Amino acid sequence: MLDFLKTLFNPPPPPSSTTAKERLRLVLLSDHLSLSPETLAALKADLLAVISRYVEIDSSHADVTFEHRENDVAVLASIPITGVRERTQPPAQATLPLEMSAIDTETHAVQIDAGSESVDTQAMNDTNASENGATSTPVTGVVSAATRRRRRKKAQNLANRSNANAQQLGKPAQA
Amino acid sequence: MEARVEREPARASAPPRGRAIVITSGKGGVGKTTTTANVGAALAALGHKVVLVDADVGLRNLDVVLGLESRVKFHLLDVLEEKATLDEALVRDKRSENLSLLAAAQTREKEDVVTAQMVALMERLRERFEYVLIDCPAGIEMGFKNAIAGADHAIVVCTPEVSAVRDADRVVGLLPNDWRPQLIINRLRPLLVKKGKMLSVDDVNGILRLPLLGVIADEPGVIVATNRGEPLALDAASETGAAYRAIAAKLAGADIAAPSVRVPGTGFFSKLGSLFGGRA
Numbered sequence: 096m097l098d099f100l101k102t103l104f105n106p107p108p109p110p111s112s113t114t115a116k117e118r119l120r121l122v123l124l125s126d127h128l129s130l131s132p133e134t135l136a137a138l139k140a141d142l143l144a145v146i147s148r149y150v151e152i153d154s155s156h157a158d159v160t161f162e163h164r165e166n167d168v169a170v171l172a173s174i175p176i177t178g179v180r181e182r183t184q185p186p187a188q189a190t191l192p193l194e195m196s197a198i199d200t201e202t203h204a205v206q207i208d209a210g211s212e213s214v215d216t217q218a219m220n221d222t223n224a225s226e227n228g229a230t231s232t233p234v235t236g237v238v239s240a241a242t243r244r245r246r247r248k249k250a251q252n253l254a255n256r257s258n259a260n261a262q263q264l265g266k267p268a269q270a
Numbered sequence: 271m272e273a274r275v276e277r278e279p280a281r282a283s284a285p286p287r288g289r290a291i292v293i294t295s296g297k298g299g300v301g302k303t304t305t306t307a308n309v310g311a312a313l314a315a316l317g318h319k320v321v322l323v324d325a326d327v328g329l330r331n332l333d334v335v336l337g338l339e340s341r342v343k344f345h346l347l348d349v350l351e352e353k354a355t356l357d358e359a360l361v362r363d364k365r366s367e368n369l370s371l372l373a374a375a376q377t378r379e380k381e382d383v384v385t386a387q388m389v390a391l392m393e394r395l396r397e398r399f400e401y402v403l404i405d406c407p408a409g410i411e412m413g414f415k416n417a418i419a420g421a422d423h424a425i426v427v428c429t430p431e432v433s434a435v436r437d438a439d440r441v442v443g444l445l446p447n448d449w450r451p452q453l454i455i456n457r458l459r460p461l462l463v464k465k466g467k468m469l470s471v472d473d474v475n476g477i478l479r480l481p482l483l484g485v486i487a488d489e490p491g492v493i494v495a496t497n498r499g500e501p502l503a504l505d506a507a508s509e510t511g512a513a514y515r516a517i518a519a520k521l522a523g524a525d526i527a528a529p530s531v532r533v534p535g536t537g538f539f540s541k542l543g544s545l546f547g548g549r550a
Contacts, residue, residue, distance in 0.1 A: 110466025116473050119432045123439055123477060 125163040135159065142172060151178035288319075290392045290402040291521075292421035294445075296437030298408030300429045301456040301486070304496060306405040307335040308511075309425075311501035312518030313401050314369035321360065321399040323392075324374035325417035326407040327383060333373045337499020338363065347375040350387045356394060365504060370399070380413035392420025401521075410444055424451040425483060425521075430458055430469035438478055453480035454517065457488035484517035486510060 108114075128135070139159040146152055153175040160171050293306045303326070310322045324332035327346065333339045341361045344354035349372070356372075363369035372395075375382075395402045404421055407413035418424065424445050428438040438453075445451055455471055462468035471485055486492075491510050495502040503514035520526045 112463070112466045112469050112473065115432050115469050119435055119469075119477060122432070122436055126436065126440065 124168045128161040150176045153177050288396040288400045290421040291423045292404040292406050292418050293425045294406035295427045296441035297434045300427050300434050302427050303331050305427050306403050308501045308503040308514040310403045312503040312515045314366040318400045319368050320401045321370045323372045323404045325404050327374045327380045330374040330376040332405050342373040345373045345375040347378050383416045385419045388416045389420040426451050427454050427456050429456050452483040454483050455485045459488045
């Protein structure tokens, strides 16, 4: 009876194969992200282009990295804000998920959990936190090695395109 | 399954060229050598002319797994450095006329192999054999690079462990872009998978996403066979032997259904896909 109550209030831990699968997912996510500097550059350029539609930023001091944390892998972006854009009509593609879906899915480097607002993202709205402009978004997708190789070729094209976008917005192109 | 002669269309004058398949894994100790020996023996038993090349220079083992250690007189580097002819160095298997072995040098280093010479040797072997199976060393350094240099296809061996899957994923990323490597999942323990204590076939291949060539169970027969130097693939009574033979047939172009591995004690065969799919 006591055992029964114990199991009732302390459900057994998930099977170790589930733990293995989850650890594997995260470690590969981390491995893949750290392996593609071109993709990171392209992502950074795209990110800056989108954010600069809303606020004026100092893209020369912007930093975008991936971090393998305890329970997830996240994109960490530190983008200094230099000014607020004049309040005009919001751009037609106003939200991130819409913007993401507008991009050719073949060129996606990572899949992100756009629905889950992380603590850091919320903190961005906070005046104290916005000083360093840090944001973090959990990364959820693993792209297989075969797919990655295919995409690696496309990453350079994407980077070029993003740089062109950034230049159109009057921002310096990313290296 | 693609045709055996693939890169150039067959011309009447051109001799048929065999396939050079590297068996690789990244991680050590997952069963590359055992897989090479068994798939090679099974291909030979199907009537194909096969040569097994031990590319693990400095850690020669394929000869032992095949029980041919007493017959090795010359090795890979002897041929590359023209200290012996190819015919002198090729060891004929004691069971099958179709199977030959080119042993690795035991007292040399992987860096002693010149990549261009290795490629040229694989070309020579492909002219004489239908299948050249290259047993790749663990790691992703020079030995790996030399082993894949002369190949045109890869079989990735992976065990259902986090470290092995991670390394397999890394190795697949290092293979040439136009290859479509096939996967063998080795040392699967169906009972543990059923209890949720081991990654399943679907778990592993859900991540690697490679064409599945076969699944080999972790069973004592493999160890006994290695003790004796007799490839299990030649044991007609062994279920694991049958799994190796199915892999060989599939590699040779047969259209074979999903591999099956028996759950010990239950006495029935189940399709791996349905049995292990979806169980966390």
